[in-house]
Ligand SMILES: CC(C)[C@H](C(=O)O)[C@@H](O)C(=O)O
């Protein structure tokens with residue numbers, strides 16, 4: 151059988167409890183997959199691990215990620231715990247940078263009209279993927295430390311050809327694979343920023359490699375407006391790190407919030423799948439966290455493993471989730487429901 | 503009588519036609535204002551003027567703005583017309599920078615539930631002001647020219663103490679004057695960017711001058727999500743230039759689009775009031791443009807002139823607009839209605 155080495159990183163706050171539920175679903179599915187074996191390799195990472203060992207991302211965990219077929223991550227970070235220099239501990243950013251996970255793939259899909267704050271959108275009528283460049287852009291400057299006594303502070307937004315090419319290619323490939331409008335929309339600010347003129351230039355070059363896919367440009371301010379007024383028009387969007395950070399949260403807000411938004415951080419040597427939400431320590435340990443984003447991320451991982459059986463499993467998991475969510479009373483507390491983390495997972499498991 | 507020197511800049515595209523309608527309203531109100539006289543001083547600016555004279559913002563127009571009590575501007579810019587070096591012509595950015603119009607004040611108010619794409623919000627239930635720093639931030643780098651053959655392109659995000667202090671003070675003063683939650687929310691990304699740690703530090707210092715106003719912080723990604731899920735929670739937001747550009751368009755989208763979003767660009771030596779929308783050359787000359795944002799900007803100007811009679815006029819104009827908009831069939835084409843630019847202005851004029 152083909153064995154997949156999956157690294158499981160529960161992390162902080164609600165991370166471990168939602169991650170455990172996804173592992174439970176993996177274990178339920180595994181016996182039904184022909185010739186496929188999951189080898190689960192758990193590691194402790196995050197701010198809790200930093201407090202224990204002094205390292206949020208121990209070398210052994212990092213090495214395991216690099217050697218793995220895929221990584222499943224709960225959530226990392228805890229407000230109020232900082233490095234001695236005052237910086238927040240954000241090991242997910244370290245992971246993205248060190249593993250060069252350049253493509254932050256964030257699918258946005260509406261499962262029931264009750265879940266969206268927008269009028270007039272039914273199931274599947276919001277359905278697009280935002281691809282966020284995740285190794286540079288304005289986040290390039292994140293290692294700087296502010297001098298609070300100085301007269302000014304700066305950060306550099308950096309766009310390189312190589313990083314732009316690879317993330318644009320990923321966006322076009324995503325559009326090609328999806329059953330959508332076969333369109334990639336570059337979100338930029340080329341009317342004002344030279345780095346964005348450059349980004350647009352590289353995007354247009356890459357677009358020539360994908361003549362079957364329509365390429366278009368929208369300014370980031372207009373994109374924010376379009377997302378609330380006609381989100382149904384988008385298929386695949388690709389954008390700079392900071393813009394992607396903002397727009398992906400906005401987009402998650404359109405389909406039920408961060409608890410509904412899965413993500414895959416994709417690189418050439420590794421891939422990390424995790425919900426877009428944070429560690430929410432205020433609700434940790436109560437089994438009230440919404441595990442849907444985690445389960446959807448797990449389905450993304452199964453599809454990404456790209457074996458016929460894991461793809462079948464991904465389809466089955468997505469279908470089971472969609473079926474549960476088709477009844478708007480089947481929700482966790484963040485969405486006004488009363489199912490626990492385990493209960494809503496049980497309902498998914500029943501359908502697998 | 504007190505004479506106010508008002509510079510009128512129609513600009514490009516639909517700019518002149520919406521601006522003319524606001525001037526008409528000013529002329530209707532003027533005879534009813536006791537001891538107040540408007541001296542209207544028209545100048546040609548924008549891309550059309552650039553094509554005629556080689557200068558988008560002629561020195562005489564600039565001098566008039568600087569000497570004026572306030573500037574009323576329609577819209578400037580035309581896609582496809584560029585400087586020889588390929589840069590877009592954005593004279594509104596030049597105005598902001600040269601006149602040091604540091605505070606981009608963008609009020610967002612819902613007049614009728616039919617105007618919002620969000621469920622469950624009635625008139626006045628979305629009502630906040632976004633204050634966008636408008637002289638630096640990521641726009642600081644806008645003079646750079648991209649070298650498309652290079653391996654990378656960069657822009658600098660710059661936050662100075664002096665610009666941050668003045669824009670934060672403006673935000674707190676706005677919250678103090680408003681009949682709202684008496685809260686200023688700083689929108690930053692202090693968990694990642696040192697410039698934002700710095701911005702937050704200056705904001706916190708300024709907050710100590712306004713102990714009657716609550717000060718809070720929200721990360722920009724979370725703010726984008728909150729704007730779609732609970733916009734009613736905001737009173738006054740203050741943020742960096744690029745973040746403000748994105749969030750203000752998003753916010754305009756919540757109350758009917760750019761045609762509903764007024765703005766004031768406020769400096770210590772000048773102030774420019776203009777709709778947030780652009781010049782929309784595709785619909786220019788047809789009298790179908792929505793003049794509401796222009797009229798609301800005019801009301802902002804009247805209030806800003808800060809004379810008892812102009813404040814009274816501002817209240818009257820705002821009330822007349824609100825009364826017209828209380829009937830959701832009274833709309834221009836952009837909002838699904840069939841009133842012309844002139845007709846909807848007539849309805850406002852009738853109520854003055
Ligand atoms: C937690 C934070 C550092 C992170 C980011 O800004 O990238 C998060 O918002 C995200 O979107 O993954």
Ligand SMILES: CC(C)[C@H](C(=O)O)[C@@H](O)C(=O)O
Nearest residue numbers: 341342371579592594595747
């Ligand atoms: C037209 C453009 C340069 C401008 C900006 O980016 O500031 C506009 O979007 C705005 O919000 O006033």
